[in-house]
């Protein structure tokens with residue numbers, strides 16, 4: 001049985017907002033205190049949105065089924081995020097097992113660690129890049145695991161917090177780093193990359209059909225020292241490059257995609273070297289699992305699917321995983337209705353020979 005979740009954080013006076021409903025992220029104090037206001041979370045989900053400050057674990061039941069059997073197991077969660085998957089895994093492994101959770105994002109990791117403790121979930125939390133998962137495990141004197149999960153990409157908290165600068169939905173500095181303690185921001189990258197580099201990134205990581213026009217517009221702005229510095233400025237520059245009127249920027253519903261969505265995705269992947277990290281994790285994957293161990297990966301777009309499908313296919317042919325490599329599973333229509341962000345998820349599973 002899952003532990004009691006009722007003990008929430010201490011009461012704080014809510015932010016004042018105009019009108020009858022909070023609109024800005026920081027005003028949604030009930031959703032931000034999900035454990036004290038579970039009804040607000042249910043209401044947000046019924047509207048097809050993710051409650052502010054939370055992340056709904058994608059394909060949770062399918063992930064648990066794919067990771068099984070778990071009682072007494074040692075499990076590595078390479079992308080701890082909000083801890084939704086890790087909490088469920090921790091209850092399943094029980095006191096005889098152990099769960100290690102890694103994440104690059106030190107800011108969210110602090111909140112997640114506290115939340116997991118409140119929920120009675122035993123997870124050993126480490127800040128780090130999953131490209132270095134083997135090193136993290138070695139430091140804990142663990143040399144292989146029974147099961148491993150990698151839920152690739154970005155969390156809803158990162159997308160929704162304006163200060164992270166990852167989304168066109170809210171205005172914020174054009175940052176996009178998952179680890180804000182190091183590296184170049186998206187704003188800095190755009191100011192120094194040339195037109196060809198920007199165009200290549202937009203096509204490769206965003207499948208953006210207007211990559212050339214957007215790259216020309218962004219390089220032109222950079223040449224005049226007017227590179228976008230905020231998410232709103234970037235979204236506007238994309239709109240101009242695509243020759244769209246302002247009205248086209250209004251998303252019709254949670255399922256329709258914003259004209260700047262592909263540009264934002266591509267820049268986030270570049271800034272965080274996401275494909276390099278994933279390629280390294282895939283190279284190490286067979287050596288992180290013991291015989292019979294299960295690796296489960298969730299991908300969210302075609303670039304990730306190509307990387308994961310290609311690597312797992314080659315490793316299966318090489319006899320490292322049980323053959324054949326099965327086509328990835330998709331979320332149920334019911335899950336997509338409740339959590340539109342799950343719509344592009346693909347669940348890959350391999351078992352170590």
Ligand SMILES: C[S@@+](CC[C@H](N)C(=O)[O-])C[C@H]1O[C@@H](n2cnc3c(N)ncnc32)[C@H](O)[C@@H]1O
Nearest residue numbers: 057079081082083084085103104129130151277
């Ligand atoms: C989709 S979320 C994971 C959500 C999580 N499964 C849950 O249930 O809450 C992806 C997470 O991976 C992290 N991440 C992205 N790239 C990473 C990397 N190279 N190494 C470690 N963590 C990474 C992000 O910071 C983010 O928190």
